[in-house]
Amino acid sequence: xxxxxxxxxxxxxxxxxxxxxxxxxxxxxxxxxxxxxxxxxxxxxxxxxxxxxxxxxxxxxxxxxxxxxxxxxxxxxxxxxxxxxxxxxxxxxxxxxxxxxxxxxxxxxxxxxxxxxxxxxxxxxxxxxxxxxxxxxxxxxxxxxxxxxxxxxxxxxxxxxxxxxxxxxxxxxxxxxxxxxxxxxxxxxxxxxxxxxxxxxxxxxxxxxxxxxxxxxxxxxxxxxxxxxxxxxxxxxxxxxxxxxxxxxxxxxxxxxxxxxxxxxxxxxxxxxxxxxxxxxxxxxxxxxxxxxxxxxxxxxxxxxxxxxxxxxxxxxxxxxxxxxxxxxxxxxxxxxxxxxxxxxxxxxxxxxxxxxxxxxxxxxxxxxxxxxxxxxxxxxxxxxxxxxxxxxxxxxx
Amino acid sequence: xxxxxxxxxxxxxxxxxxxxxxxxxxxxxxxxxxxxxxxxxxxxxxxxxxxxxxxxxxxxxxxxxxxxxxxxxxxxxxxxxxxxxxxxxxxxxxxxxxxxxxxxxxxxxxxxxxxxxxxxxxxxxxxxxxxxxxxxxxxxxxxxxxxxxxxxxxxxxxxxxxxxxxxxxxxxxxxxxxxxxxxxxxxxxxxxxxxxxxxxxxxxxxxxxxxxxxxxxxxxxxxxxxxxxxxxxxxxxxxxxxxxxxxxxxxxxxxxxxxxxxxxxxxxxxxxxxxxxxxxxxxxxxxxxxxxxxxxxxxxxxxxxxxxxxxxxxxxxxxxxxxxxxxxxxxxxxxxxxxxxxxxxxxxxxxxxxxxxxxxxxxxxxxxxxxxxxxxxxxxxxxxxxxxxxxxxxxxxx
Numbered sequence: 001x002x003x004x005x006x007x008x009x010x011x012x013x014x015x016x017x018x019x020x021x022x023x024x025x026x027x028x029x030x031x032x033x034x035x036x037x038x039x040x041x042x043x044x045x046x047x048x049x050x051x052x053x054x055x056x057x058x059x060x061x062x063x064x065x066x067x068x069x070x071x072x073x074x075x076x077x078x079x080x081x082x083x084x085x086x087x088x089x090x091x092x093x094x095x096x097x098x099x100x101x102x103x104x105x106x107x108x109x110x111x112x113x114x115x116x117x118x119x120x121x122x123x124x125x126x127x128x129x130x131x132x133x134x135x136x137x138x139x140x141x142x143x144x145x146x147x148x149x150x151x152x153x154x155x156x157x158x159x160x161x162x163x164x165x166x167x168x169x170x171x172x173x174x175x176x177x178x179x180x181x182x183x184x185x186x187x188x189x190x191x192x193x194x195x196x197x198x199x200x201x202x203x204x205x206x207x208x209x210x211x212x213x214x215x216x217x218x219x220x221x222x223x224x225x226x227x228x229x230x231x232x233x234x235x236x237x238x239x240x241x242x243x244x245x246x247x248x249x250x251x252x253x254x255x256x257x258x259x260x261x262x263x264x265x266x267x268x269x270x271x272x273x274x275x276x277x278x279x280x281x282x283x284x285x286x287x288x289x290x291x292x293x294x295x296x297x298x299x300x301x302x303x304x305x306x307x308x309x310x311x312x313x314x315x316x317x318x319x320x321x322x323x324x325x326x327x328x329x330x331x332x333x334x335x336x337x338x339x340x341x342x343x344x345x346x347x348x349x350x351x352x353x354x355x356x357x358x359x360x361x362x363x364x365x366x367x368x369x370x371x372x373x374x375x376x377x378x379x380x381x382x383x384x385x386x387x388x389x390x391x392x393x394x395x396x397x398x
Numbered sequence: 399x400x401x402x403x404x405x406x407x408x409x410x411x412x413x414x415x416x417x418x419x420x421x422x423x424x425x426x427x428x429x430x431x432x433x434x435x436x437x438x439x440x441x442x443x444x445x446x447x448x449x450x451x452x453x454x455x456x457x458x459x460x461x462x463x464x465x466x467x468x469x470x471x472x473x474x475x476x477x478x479x480x481x482x483x484x485x486x487x488x489x490x491x492x493x494x495x496x497x498x499x500x501x502x503x504x505x506x507x508x509x510x511x512x513x514x515x516x517x518x519x520x521x522x523x524x525x526x527x528x529x530x531x532x533x534x535x536x537x538x539x540x541x542x543x544x545x546x547x548x549x550x551x552x553x554x555x556x557x558x559x560x561x562x563x564x565x566x567x568x569x570x571x572x573x574x575x576x577x578x579x580x581x582x583x584x585x586x587x588x589x590x591x592x593x594x595x596x597x598x599x600x601x602x603x604x605x606x607x608x609x610x611x612x613x614x615x616x617x618x619x620x621x622x623x624x625x626x627x628x629x630x631x632x633x634x635x636x637x638x639x640x641x642x643x644x645x646x647x648x649x650x651x652x653x654x655x656x657x658x659x660x661x662x663x664x665x666x667x668x669x670x671x672x673x674x675x676x677x678x679x680x681x682x683x684x685x686x687x688x689x690x691x692x693x694x695x696x697x698x699x700x701x702x703x704x705x706x707x708x709x710x711x712x713x714x715x716x717x718x719x720x721x722x723x724x725x726x727x728x729x730x731x732x733x734x735x736x737x738x739x740x741x742x743x744x745x746x747x748x749x750x751x752x753x754x755x756x757x758x759x760x761x762x763x764x765x766x767x768x769x770x771x772x773x774x775x776x777x778x779x780x781x782x783x784x785x786x787x788x789x790x791x792x793x794x795x796x
Contacts, residue, residue, distance in 0.1 A: 073681055073710065080678045094711070102678060106711035280478045280500060283471055312471065313492070313504035 001037055001065025001090035007081045007099065009057040013044045016055045016217050016241055018075040020046040021209075027115075032068035033075075034114050035088075035095075037061050042088075045117060046071060051210050052117040053217070055241045065090045066111035074106065118244055120235040123194040124226035126163065126185055130238050133225050134218040136170055136181045137211050139389050142358040144208045145174035152250035156211050160229075161202040163190055171255050177355045178258055178392040179362060198229055205252055206234055210245035217241060259392055260378050262330040263371035264338055265296060267303060267323045268384050271368045274305070275360050277317035281307040282353040284315045290352045291396050296372060297346045298323045307353075338374050349375045350396045359391035399435055399463025399488035405479045405497065407455040411442045414453045414615050414639055416473040418444040419607075425513075430466035431473075432512050433486075433493075435459045440486075443515060444469060449608050450515040451615070453639045463488045464509035472504065516642055518633040521592040522624035524561065524583055528636050531623050532616040534568055534579045535609050537787050540756040542606045543572035550648035554609050558627075559600040561588055569653050575753045576656055576790040577760060596627055603650055604632055608643035615639060657790055658776050660728040661769035662736055663694060665701060665721045666782050669766045672703070673758050675715035679705040680751040682713045688750045689794050694770060696721045696743045705751075736772050747773045748794045757789035 014033070022030040027049075034045040040061055045054035067090050077097075078086075087098040090108075097104045137156070145153035159169040163185070170181040214236055218225065228235040236243045281292045284307040295304040301322050308314035325335055338347060349372060359381045360368055371380040381391040412431070420428040425447075432443040438459055443452035465488050475495075476484075485496040488506075495502045535554070543551035557567040561583070568579045612634055616623065626633040634641045679690045682705040693702040699720050706712035723733055736745060747770060757779045758766055769778040779789040 070710075077678060077681050077713075080674060080681075082674070101717065102675070102713065102715045104678070104682075104711065104713040107709065276478060276480065277500070280475060280502070283475050283478075284502075311505065312468075313502065315475075315500065315502040317500045319499065 001035070001067065001088065001095075002063035003037060003042060003059045003061045004085055004087050005042055005057055005059030007078060007083050007086050009059075010042075010078045010086060013042075013055040013057050014071075014075040014078055017044045017046045017053050018071050019213065019216070020048050020051055020053050022048045024049060029068060029109055029113050030115070031071055032109055032114070033071040034066065034068050034111055036066040036111065037064045047115060047117055049115060050207065051213060051243065051245045053213065053241065053243045054117070057240065063089075067093065067095055067108040068111055068114050069095055069106055069108045077104065077106070118233055118246075120228045120230045120233055120244065122197055122228050122230060123191050124228050124237070125160065125191060125194045125198065126168070127189040127224050127226050128183070128185060130218040130223040130225040131220055132183070134215050134220075136183055137215040139181050139362040139364070140170045140172040140179040141208070141211060141215065142362060143172040143174060143177050143179035143391070144211070145172075146208075147174070150175075151248055152205055152252050155205040155207045155248040157203055157205055157252045157255070159203040163195065164192070166190060171252070173253075173255060173258070176352065176394055177359065178255060179359075180255070180259070180390050180392075182388045184388075194228070201229065201231070203252065204229060204234060205248035205250065207245060207248055210234075210243070214243055217243070258378065259390065260371070260373055260380060262328065262334065262373075263326050263380065264331065264334040264373050265298060265323050265325055266369060266371050267296070267321045268367050268369055269303065269319060269321045271360055271363060271366060273319055274303075274368065275357065277305040277319060278353050278356050278360070280317060281305050281315050282357075283307075284309055284312055285353055289396060290354055291350050292353045292356075293348050293350050295346065295348045296323060298325065299345045334373065342375065347375065349379065351379075351393060352396060355393050359393055362389065362391055399433070399465065399486065399493075400461035401435060401440060401457045401459045401487075402483055402485050403440055403455055403457030405476060405481050405484050407457075408440075408476050408484060411440075411453040411455050412469075412473040412476055415442045415444045415451050416469050417611065417614070418446050418449055418451050420446045422447060427466060427507055427511050428513070429469055430507055430512070431469040432464065432466050432509055434464035434509065435462045445513060445515055447513060448605065449611060449641065449643045451611065451639065451641045452515070455638065461487075465491065465493055465506040466509055466512050467493055467504055467506045475502065475504070516631055516644075518626045518628045518631055518642065520595055520626050520628060521589050522626050522635070523558065523589060523592045523596065524566070525587040525622050525624050526581070526583060528616040528621040528623040529618060530581070532613050532618075534581055535613040537579050537760040537762070538568045538570040538577040539606070539609060539613065540760060541570040541572060541575050541577035541789070542609070543570075544606075545572070548573075549646055550603055550650050553603040553605045553646040555601055555603055555650045555653070557601040561593065562590070564588060569650070571651075571653060571656070574750065574792055575757065576653060577757075578653070578657070578788050578790075580786045582786075592626070599627065599629070601650065602627060602632060603646035603648065605643060605646055608632075608641070612641060615641070656776065657788065658769070658771055658778060660726065660732065660771075661724050661778065662729065662732040662771050663696060663721050663723055664767060664769050665694070665719045666765050666767055667701065667717060667719045669758055669761060669764060671717055672701075672766065673755065675703040675717060676751050676754050676758070678715060679703050679713050680755075681705075682707055682710055683751055687794060688752055689748050690751045690754075691746050691748050693746045694721060694744065696723065698744075732771065740773065745773065747777065749777075749791060750794060753791050757791055760787065760789055 036043045041058040043056045089096045093108050095106045157171040166185045166187045168183050226237040292307040303319045306316040365383045369382050369384045378392045434441050439456045441454045487494045491506045493504045555569040564583045564585045566581050570577050624635040690705040701717045704714040763781045767780050767782045776790045
């Protein structure tokens with residue numbers, strides 16, 4: 001191996017490829033990064049056996065070759081070099097790096113020992129603007145379960161059953177709250193051929209870690225993301241990077257049944273004002289249940305956020321907001337029920353404040369709609385007039 | 399207690415007073431902050447028995463009073479409130495706080511239980527621009543010892559033996575390296591009366607934690623710092639804040655004898671270039687000794703920074719820099735000695751890279767002077783032409 005490339009490109013590549021966290025301590029070579037000359041440039045790859053990331057950079061190749069190098073050392077080293085050209089040369093297992101007064105030799109390990117990355121030789125199922133996909137991932141990520149007791153909930157569901165109509169749906173839930181993001185694709189960006197090859201895969205579950213890495217690496221600038229799917233893997237191509245991940249096996253629960261079709265009352269609030277009130281109340285919440293109360297007053301048209309712990313103190317914040325009963329038949333039925341339980345016009349719902357904060361942060365707009373179904377049925381958060389993102393949260397039964 | 403003040407002022411006060419870390423877990427009230435109406439405003443104070451900090455804010459006081467409140471809770475709470483007026487009222491041990499829709503009750507503990515802060519009823523010994531003092535503290539701080547085996551080295555020495563000439567000296571050392579910062583005061587800012595009252599205290603040792611807090615709290619804006627000293631305490635007044643700290647007892651070593659009076663060779667280097675070369679070399683340094691080598695070539699006029707570990711690899715960076723032998727008689731004697739040891743014109747000195755990085759970072763200028771005394775005598779770092787800050791570092795004997 002003998003080539004010249006720039007410090008800037010190398011550094012960018014290492015920022016992407018060098019972040020794959022190795023959880024497998026029995027295979028030390030996974031702490032290394034694979035360097036390989038390819039297509040008149042250098043390909044850097046890294047894997048933890050679940051997720052593989054690679055990035056290609058251009059350069060002047062004089063001799064082909066491949067080697068693996070300790071990731072952390074190499075990334076730290078390159079990031080400290082001055083910008084400009086870097087000369088890389090491999091002699092046996094020693095990688096020599098020269099640039100602008102710096103002479104360095106780094107001991108590597110043979111590339112033959114490095115695990116092969118799986119490949120998907122298929123056409124992209126769909127293409128999408130990377131920024132749009134990045135934002136959608138960010139909205140559902142907080143709701144992914146971190147408990148491994150139900151593996152299928154530790155990933156994001158990508159439902160492609162209606163992709164022919166140009167619709168895909170991202171879903172995450174930990175069974176206390178659920179986030180659903182619908183994406184509408186341009187039909188020319190969906191490949192019928194690829195779908196035929198794939199067969200009847202209606203949805204896939206992508207591991208949380210893969211989603212996090214992907215959301216981090218997708219550039220904010222305009223770029224196109226291509227998504228390829230096989231039975232057990234998913235591949236993302238974007239810019240000069242590609243990321244391949246195993247899929248989570250198992251059956252995702254029928255999440256649609258969790259989303260209420262109707263509501264009792266609806267209120268539109270200032271997102272920032274509600275977020276702040278919840279943050280303040282959280283300081284007074286019981287530290288094991290994290291419970292705070294929302295008191296809905298339809299007569300006074302306000303929402304009161306409050307929490308109390310006898311040892312600490314109490315807090316109440318009043319937020320003015322128009323509150324409307326659902327005028328539909330289902331709404332009227334709900335109201336009749338509610339009248340019996342807490343007595344009609346003013347009632348309280350108790351939530352885990354963390355779940356409320358996550359939901360409101362994901363809504364990410366000036367206003368938020370809360371569709372409330374009483375103290376023991378799910379509440380739905382969304383942006384007013386938009387149904388592309390909804391966040392369902394189960395109250396705490398007090 | 400009944401008063402009105404602004405959220406901005408309260409928040410600023412809590413940023414200063416709320417950061418005093420309580421190490422004493424047997425006295426839970428030290429986790430609280432003392433609020434007391436004073437001089438038509440509110441004084442907030444906190445202490446960990448070693449260090450006490452207070453800050454006064456203006457307000458409209460309707461009823462005097464005092465209480466202690468959990469620091470962390472109160473600071474988090476106030477920081478989340480919207481800006482504007484805050485109404486504070488004490489009823490028994492419950493502090494009620496109202497502002498703009500927020501109503502809060504926080505349970506406090508009686509102010510009578512709170513430890514009394516020591517006082518110094520003396521005139522300031524000297525005054526200084528707070529930014530100048532802040533910068534000087536920042537330069538010596540990294541050299542303070544963190545080992546408690548020699549308590550006197552865990553603080554910064556403030557030598558005031560020549561204060562009548564307008565000179566004070568700040569010193570820190572952990573016996574591997576030493577930082578000395580000389581400050582020249584305007585004579586009108588030194589009080590002869592206060593010095594007479596103080597008697598023959600030639601120097602004091604200020605705990606590291608106090609120096610860190612002080613450096614953090616001194617505003618970057620133009621403000622005057624007043625320093626008062628008693629036998630066992632030191633008091634700093636600045637803006638609306640004051641900080642009182644115990645002094646470290648014990649005798650500081652005679653640090654002057656560590657500072658070499660002459661040198662073998664002197665070289666002026668680009669600080670950033672040398673810092674970068676050391677950072678890169680550090681990746682290849684032995685992780686227990688942290689040793690890197692500086693090879694001084696007087697014939698080629700360059701300094702080579704290098705490190706090597708057989709398992710990791712090696713790095714060498716060459717930095718062009720004029721190197722001059724000391725033309726004085728002492729310099730010539732040193733050169734004759736050096737000739738015998740490593741053979742004259744080109745020789746190596748081994749350092750702990752962390753100490754070099756600290757020193758170069760403290761120099762804080764485009765260029766740095768290195769006065770080198772061979773491989774077993776101290777090297778002195780300073781800014782070219784300036785002697786107000788010097789940093790002495792002992793090589794590792796290889």
